[in-house]
Amino acid sequence: MACTTNAFALSLSSTPNPNLPSDFNPKLTKPLTVSLRGSGTADLNLGRLALSRHTQLTRRICANATQVTMDQSVAAPTIVEVDLGNRSYPIYIGSGLLDQHQLLQKHVHGKKVLVVTNTTIAPLYLDKVVDALTRGNPNVSVENVILPDGEKYKNMETLMKVFDKAIESRLDRRCTFVALGGGVIGDMCGFAAAAFLRGVNFIQIPTTVMAQVDSSVGGKTGINHPLGKNLIGAFYQPQCVLVDTNTLDTLPDRELASGLAEVIKYGLIRDAEFFEWQEKNMEKLMARDPDALAYAIKRSCENKAEVVSLDEKESGLRATLNLGHTFGHAIETGFGYGGWLHGEAVAAGTVMAVDMSYRLGWIDSSIVKRVNDILLRAKLPTTPPETMTVEMFKSVMAVDKKVADGLLRLILLKGPLGNCVFTGEYDRKALDDTLAAFCKS
Amino acid sequence: MACTTNAFALSLSSTPNPNLPSDFNPKLTKPLTVSLRGSGTADLNLGRLALSRHTQLTRRICANATQVTMDQSVAAPTIVEVDLGNRSYPIYIGSGLLDQHQLLQKHVHGKKVLVVTNTTIAPLYLDKVVDALTRGNPNVSVENVILPDGEKYKNMETLMKVFDKAIESRLDRRCTFVALGGGVIGDMCGFAAAAFLRGVNFIQIPTTVMAQVDSSVGGKTGINHPLGKNLIGAFYQPQCVLVDTNTLDTLPDRELASGLAEVIKYGLIRDAEFFEWQEKNMEKLMARDPDALAYAIKRSCENKAEVVSLDEKESGLRATLNLGHTFGHAIETGFGYGGWLHGEAVAAGTVMAVDMSYRLGWIDSSIVKRVNDILLRAKLPTTPPETMTVEMFKSVMAVDKKVADGLLRLILLKGPLGNCVFTGEYDRKALDDTLAAFCKS
Numbered sequence: 117m118a119c120t121t122n123a124f125a126l127s128l129s130s131t132p133n134p135n136l137p138s139d140f141n142p143k144l145t146k147p148l149t150v151s152l153r154g155s156g157t158a159d160l161n162l163g164r165l166a167l168s169r170h171t172q173l174t175r176r177i178c179a180n181a182t183q184v185t186m187d188q189s190v191a192a193p194t195i196v197e198v199d200l201g202n203r204s205y206p207i208y209i210g211s212g213l214l215d216q217h218q219l220l221q222k223h224v225h226g227k228k229v230l231v232v233t234n235t236t237i238a239p240l241y242l243d244k245v246v247d248a249l250t251r252g253n254p255n256v257s258v259e260n261v262i263l264p265d266g267e268k269y270k271n272m273e274t275l276m277k278v279f280d281k282a283i284e285s286r287l288d289r290r291c292t293f294v295a296l297g298g299g300v301i302g303d304m305c306g307f308a309a310a311a312f313l314r315g316v317n318f319i320q321i322p323t324t325v326m327a328q329v330d331s332s333v334g335g336k337t338g339i340n341h342p343l344g345k346n347l348i349g350a351f352y353q354p355q356c357v358l359v360d361t362n363t364l365d366t367l368p369d370r371e372l373a374s375g376l377a378e379v380i381k382y383g384l385i386r387d388a389e390f391f392e393w394q395e396k397n398m399e400k401l402m403a404r405d406p407d408a409l410a411y412a413i414k415r416s417c418e419n420k421a422e423v424v425s426l427d428e429k430e431s432g433l434r435a436t437l438n439l440g441h442t443f444g445h446a447i448e449t450g451f452g453y454g455g456w457l458h459g460e461a462v463a464a465g466t467v468m469a470v471d472m473s474y475r476l477g478w479i480d481s482s483i484v485k486r487v488n489d490i491l492l493r494a495k496l497p498t499t500p501p502e503t504m505t506v507e508m509f510k511s512v513m514a515v516d517k518k519v520a521d522g523l524l525r526l527i528l529l530k531g532p533l534g535n536c537v538f539t540g541e542y543d544r545k546a547l548d549d550t551l552a553a554f555c556k557s
Numbered sequence: 558m559a560c561t562t563n564a565f566a567l568s569l570s571s572t573p574n575p576n577l578p579s580d581f582n583p584k585l586t587k588p589l590t591v592s593l594r595g596s597g598t599a600d601l602n603l604g605r606l607a608l609s610r611h612t613q614l615t616r617r618i619c620a621n622a623t624q625v626t627m628d629q630s631v632a633a634p635t636i637v638e639v640d641l642g643n644r645s646y647p648i649y650i651g652s653g654l655l656d657q658h659q660l661l662q663k664h665v666h667g668k669k670v671l672v673v674t675n676t677t678i679a680p681l682y683l684d685k686v687v688d689a690l691t692r693g694n695p696n697v698s699v700e701n702v703i704l705p706d707g708e709k710y711k712n713m714e715t716l717m718k719v720f721d722k723a724i725e726s727r728l729d730r731r732c733t734f735v736a737l738g739g740g741v742i743g744d745m746c747g748f749a750a751a752a753f754l755r756g757v758n759f760i761q762i763p764t765t766v767m768a769q770v771d772s773s774v775g776g777k778t779g780i781n782h783p784l785g786k787n788l789i790g791a792f793y794q795p796q797c798v799l800v801d802t803n804t805l806d807t808l809p810d811r812e813l814a815s816g817l818a819e820v821i822k823y824g825l826i827r828d829a830e831f832f833e834w835q836e837k838n839m840e841k842l843m844a845r846d847p848d849a850l851a852y853a854i855k856r857s858c859e860n861k862a863e864v865v866s867l868d869e870k871e872s873g874l875r876a877t878l879n880l881g882h883t884f885g886h887a888i889e890t891g892f893g894y895g896g897w898l899h900g901e902a903v904a905a906g907t908v909m910a911v912d913m914s915y916r917l918g919w920i921d922s923s924i925v926k927r928v929n930d931i932l933l934r935a936k937l938p939t940t941p942p943e944t945m946t947v948e949m950f951k952s953v954m955a956v957d958k959k960v961a962d963g964l965l966r967l968i969l970l971k972g973p974l975g976n977c978v979f980t981g982e983y984d985r986k987a988l989d990d991t992l993a994a995f996c997k998s
Contacts, residue, residue: 207648226962227962228962240645272713276713279788279789280782282783283785286960286963288960288963289960290961290962310791311752311791312788312790314777315791315793336755337755340753341721343725346755347720347724348720348753349752349755350755429755514727515724519730520667520729520730521667521668521729
């Protein structure tokens, strides 16, 4: 397949081109032309991008190029609106959105921006984001703070580094924080924005499937405590979520799979049709087919946005988004933060929740099988780590946020595919049996 | 003067009487009668209350007794409503309110309560508050965390002790936090409540004039950062504020004066009549005349509630409550947290703001004189500590929350008594001249 591309190809460079004027805007220029043929290599400046996924890069470029050829301009993003009254905001989804500077800039408040990112993402996308924030916008100054990467750093000590940097940089209430990274960065930056000077604006730029389909949307922010996940935080909504699907090109396979655990969740709890689509398209998702990924992200965001709009503060419905998470958080906490990725723990937790639902007689065995099958195809674990004991599960689950007046409430499937309940009314024996079945001791 | 009292006298005991049934409720019993004559001593169980203010205690008892004699029951509290839509709440003000258990209990959510207090207040009032929470209410269990006392402990490290205790006690989202103490406790407990599990209910029981007239009302919560006061926090409203004026009996004189700095502030920024009343009654306030104190607290809360209702998140009007605070925070931060009490720093800061207002030609010299006079009568400082330099003021003021896009906005008096402005539009020379006038270097 042959295709032509234009200035979009510049998006592959993570550093601004010094030969271009500072107010250069690809949207306004005459297209450059780069020819790519078949699966051959292309002489593009790939900057600091990882080259290991060359084939996918090429595929994506062609997809962009097709769009461009059709539109004769940059592609308009898909927009999913999160409807929360005066706290409503858009989720922009698309390829190359970080090259559409005005998209980001129109959501920046004040003259100072603090980009919060980590040691993995900074070399890949920090320059690009700074460029997107400042190009043609010389009044804005951008600071950054680069945190260590990983769930085990999602704690108060790391959070304080964000406050230190913000205060040293003399940021004021009119500044904007930008979360550039996965779920850990989004949660920490969001909580820092919620608490800095009692609240400043922030923007989410998620760079993992996990963050793009779930954690960046809906305003749940926070940090972990040694005794439990996300126990300290705030409900605090961003100004916008900007999902540039190109950032997934550098995502490791294991992280990709982790994110798919949340995609599968939406199907199970409320969107049977989406689950069936996933059953047909899992190999495409795993192979990073851009159209399949874009659809999965969009449909996930639509599901999330709808739930969040109906129940922002999780008085009921929103809790259903935590299918598998109570078991999963126990795995993450008990096994040590960062031992497993969040989505891996959620996958095993989902199998446990589904097992328990079946023991209660609430679902058919066919659903149990389908859940196991799809998770295995996504290369996700379907049992907890062998070191997890019944006691470890019970002690962490006792401090879960869904405990109310001492009663642990769980999200369990009930009825046909796509239906679930959030309830504390279940036979305790089913929970004990599930824990016993999945733990060696 | 002779007076009789009834079960109210029990409020002087900080421990429950073991001879009374656990569901004993003073409101429902036949009054006990204790006779007090003149200023003589009374044989009451004063428990762990400080005895040094014997005369004032006696006076308060008589005031209560008068009310009781008139009502033939416990006195109804004065109620000031903070009108914030679905986040509205009452401020109860009165003598002996901690003996009216139902008043507190009706605002407790869930079955678990965490009382956050400090090493000074716990021996005086913790048992009393636990009794008020649990009497006739056996389903509620109460945990407590006792923090070190003082502004220098209002930091992330101390805050973590609250989270640790809450999580170890397996508190869930339906729990209630109770702040029992002065402004530091209220600010920290409030922020902990805002962030624990992304938000749980909390109640303010302020025990200092500072907290009763200002910090407990309006939902500003937070902690200090080494580089500036209250830089990390949340706007988070309590379920109610319960001001039992009896708790002031144990307040040191210096703390009493500190609180009066905020009382004076309300007069200066928006209530000239109240300022004039203070000019007539400052000696009564300093002598802890209960009627004068009760009036000052009520009028202050009315002013605060009105401002907060109009501008909860401090987009403009609410900032005027910070008269003297920008200079004051610089003193607190520069001189070291806890070196001066908050109100002492605000008093000196108010003199500086008034001086600057006069230099700008915005007020008459008569106001300058009246502010100095009333602060001196309240035994409050009218100049900053000698060690404060111009540079120290400037560096701390640069990170003040009222800086916007690099411009420091100040609250300054302008026009007749009771009028002020919140503005960044002032001659910088006036600020420089004020700093030079109040600093040796």
